[in-house]
Amino acid sequence: MARRRKIGNAVVYLILILMSIIWLFPFVGLVLQSFRGEYGGMVDYLVSKQFSLVNYQFLFGGGSNFPRWYLNTLIIALAVSVLQTVVIICVSYALSRMRFRGRKALMNIWLVLGMFPGFLTMICLYFLLKQMGLTMGGAVPGLILISVASSGMGYYVCKGYFDTIPKSLDEAAIIDGATRAQILWKMIIPLSKPIIIYTALVAFMAPWCDYIFASYVAFGYEKGYNVAVAMTRWVWTNDYQGYFTRFCAGGILVAIPVTILFMCLQKYYVEGVTGGAVKG
Amino acid sequence: MDDTKRDGALSRFFAWLGKDLKEIGLTFAEGDWKTKLSFLIMGFGQLLRGQVVRGLTMLALEGGVLYYVFAFGWNYLKDIFTLGTVATHKEGRRTVYGDNSFLILLYGLLTIVIILALIYLWRVNLKQNREAEQRLKRGKRLPTNREDLASLFDKNFDKTLLAVPVLGIFIFTALPIIFMICIAFTNYDKNHQPPSNLFSWVGLDNFKELFGIGGEGFGGTFFYVLGWTLVWAFFATFLTYFLGMAVAIMINKKGIKLKKLWRTILVMTIAVPQFVSLLYVGKMFAADGLVNAYLLKWGWIQRAIPFWQNATYARILIIAINLWIGIPYTMLIVTGLLMNIPAELYESARIDGANPFQTFRKITLPYMLFVTGPFLLTQFIGNLNNFNVIFLLNQGNPKSMSLAKNAGSTDLLVTWLYKMTINDANYKIAAVIGIMVFLVTAVISLVVYNMMPSVKDEEGFQ
Structure with a gap:
């Protein structure tokens, strides 16, 4: 044996x-x-x-806009991370804790909307951003706006977590005279630290890979690129031979901070994906 | 069964509509002059009864919407049936811009939605009036402005929380999707691009083109791409699932040391941004890439293997590389769930003389399938639309002469849709493909969801 x-x-x-x-x-x-x-x-x-x-x-020697691209991506990632987390908490709390007319309908409509492929609406979104002056030079705020605006539909994991917090806690707080806003701020948020960190982490990591929409919005305007767009172009350019090692160097610089952050917060990530997988 | 159900829904709708209309009539007939005037000037009654906040909000909304519709929206809405008739043309040397079909459709739709919203608000306004009137009649007092505002953080907190997200999703998701669905019924492509050209409604022509196999149709290509999309999603989901589970069980095995190290090594692929790792791995398998170079050097092959040029190799390789991305993810999830299986189950199985494979099949697998049902479904749907892996590795290539509309052998429906939008400006067909993706997703979700054992009452946990 x-x-x-x-x-x-x-x-x-x-x-x-x-x-x-x-x-x-x-x-x-x-x-x-x-x-x-x-x-x-x-x-x-x-x-x-x-x-x-x-x-x-080469990356930092003024031969390329790499520092600028890096900064763009960092700004997008930080802004999206904070704003998206706020939006998701708001939506999750309303859907998990409150019962109002049209709640089921709202959830069903969002579910159906989520079944359409995201790139379908690309030209329309581009046009909307252009009307607001948020393309090319304004690509950074434009991309933040697009990511945050629709983030409410990604409430599933967070709501699933809120659902597991006993409702009797809310009821007790209401009897003690707390308003709904106070319950969210003083009770639910402190109890949901893992899921909030998870939400923020996922939101932070996504912009580092955003190639499709970012390349469309910043079309041709180098200073509006994020790292994914700029460096993917390096690999797909005709002068790929000359840029390949630079791509590797840039890739390392992008990967290191994101990887370290991920490794530090891995515990929360696991909790989030596991909870999300089970609750659906 | 279905018919009676729909009948029920329809008759219920009409019953509701009738009741609502009757109530509107009653509100008018029984209402005082303040209420009656509120039919025209929204918020009037509220203002006169001292509910300044509600009254002003209603008034401002009505004014804003009416201003928008008459000053702006109407110009577009009136042309929505033709999508514009005056093309951009030249008068002498001067270019005269005509109608812009894109704007007509987009703002026309927006105006319709806004008018519907106004009708809803109007109804809310009437309800508020009637309620206030009845309260006063019964000798009760109305909520003060301060109470109204405070309720936005208490009883009506949901409205405060959801206002911005709902608006954002409407403008940046719902409206664009409605717009693109409409585009599927127009001839918007590179020959009909506003502002220089008009596009117009063409009914079901695009769908006919899609399904009309042979001739001008490209039905063959569509079903080819759809077939590969489904095959890919199937393998990408289930291979990663079972292999990921196997890895998790191996690492969890008693007596294996350095558990944390193994997990950390695997998890690297989740942490490193995909555009870095996938682009590099894709290059590794290129004709002049590292893999071919070493195989040549060791004399295992005579000529470089065309990993990305041969359709079959490319497909197998993509599925294999996806394992590299997907296994760690499943492993993380399964590791978390393995702890939840009661240890006694394994203990008694061991005493009964079951071998590891039997315990896996009888205990671990059923439990996992039960618990991770929803996860598998979302993974499958996600893989149907898995843009990054395909696009960063080989952009859907290799292309084939037998495929229409620039489709490649490893293109998924979404990457094909993307190419049509970006490279060919073939928006009408892209919209049709988008609708097809939606239909496939919706059908699979509905069928699988209803089959799942773990579909449960969402209130059950609270």
């Missing part, structure tokens, strides 16, 4: 080690490439012949 378990464990260790290699390989490659001094796209060796910081120097 003990021997069989030992063999079993050995097999599991082997699989896990193999998996770890596969999972980490691209990241190791990315790091190594970012320090590569030689010119060229993907090369047929992993460890570069000369280590250099030339790619990082």
Whole structure:
């Protein structure tokens, strides 16, 4: 019995080690490439012949707008994170705690709206933003507006969490003379710290990957790009050979802070996705 | 069964409408002159009865809406049946701008919705008047302005909370979707682009083009793309699900050390932004990429494998790379849920002599399927629309001569829709495809949702 378990464990260790290699390989490659001094796209060796910081120097050396793009993305991510969390808390509280006419209808309409693919409305949204002067140069506030405006529809996980907080607490507070606003502020929010952190974290991470809409809104206006748009263009440009290592360096700089943040808040993320998966 | 149900809904609607109309009549007949005047000037009665806040709000809303409709909206609404008749043309050297079909449709729809909203507000206004009148008749006092305002943070807190989100979703989601649904019934494409050209209603022509297989139709391509979309969603969902579960169980196994390390390594793929990791991985498998280079160097192959140029290779590779993204995600969820299965179940299974595979099949799997039903459904729907993986890896390529409208062999419906919007400005067909995506999503959701054992009363937990 003990021997069989030992063999079993050995097999599991082997699989896990193999998996770890596969999972980490691209990241190791990315790091190594970012320090590569030689010119060229993907090369047929992993460890570069000369280590250099030339790619990082390029990013910050005024040769590109990289700092600007980085700042754009950071501003978008922070703003979206805060505003979206506020909106989702408001919607979740109203739908979870209050019973009003049209509540079911509202939830059903939002559910149906959510079944349409997001890119369908791209030209219409672009037009609306253009009317407000929020395209190209105004791409940053424009993207924030678009992300926040529709975020109310993503209330499911948060509402699911609010639903598990006993209603008797509310009733007791009302008897003590608390208003609904006070209940939300003084009771529900402090009790929901994990889910609020989860919501903010997910909202913060999304803008770093936003390529589709961001490229459409900032169309051709370099200073309005976010990192995803700018660097994806580097890989898809005709001069891909010249930009590939720079892409790797930029990718590392984008990935490091986001990854560290994620790892620190991983506990909350797990709680959020698990709760969301079960409650639907 | 369905017919009687609809009949019920319809007759209930008319019953409600009749009752409502009767009440409007009663409000007028029994009302005093303040109420009667409120039929025309919204908020009038409230103002005279001292409910200044309500009265002013109503008055301002009525004024605003009427101003919008007459000063602005009407210009567009009147043309909504033709979408404009005067094309942009040249008079001598001067360009004279004609009607803009895009604006006519968009603002026309907006005006219709706003008028409907005004009718609703008008009804609310009448209700407030009648209620106030009856309260006064019974000798009760009306809520003061201060109480009205305070209730926005208490009894009516839902209105305060939902006002901004509902408005935002209306303007930036609902209105654009209604607009695009309408576009599916027009000929808006690159030859009919406002402001230089008009577009107009064409009825069901676009749908006929979609389903008319052969000839001008591109039904063949549509079903080809739809087929791959479903196959992709199926494999992407269930392979990641079962393999992710297997990984979670392995890491959870008794006697395995460094559990946290293994999990952290896998979770890296969630943390690193996808445009970085997927673009890099995509390049790794290119003809001149790292994978081919090493296989060549070791002499395992003679020529580079065309991972992205061959449709079958590309499809398999995309599903495989998606495992790299998806397994950690499932693993996280399953790890959390594994703890909830009572340990005694496993204990007694072990005493009964069940092997690990049997315990998995009889205990773990049924529990997981039951609990994660909704998760699987949302994953499946999410994968139907999984833009990032396909687009960042190979943009839906390779293209094929046999496919119409620039579709590629790994295009999903959404990436195809995106290409049509961006590259071909074929908005009408993009809108049709969007509606099709909606139909597929809605049908699958409804069918699966009703089959799910864990569909439960949402109030059950409270």
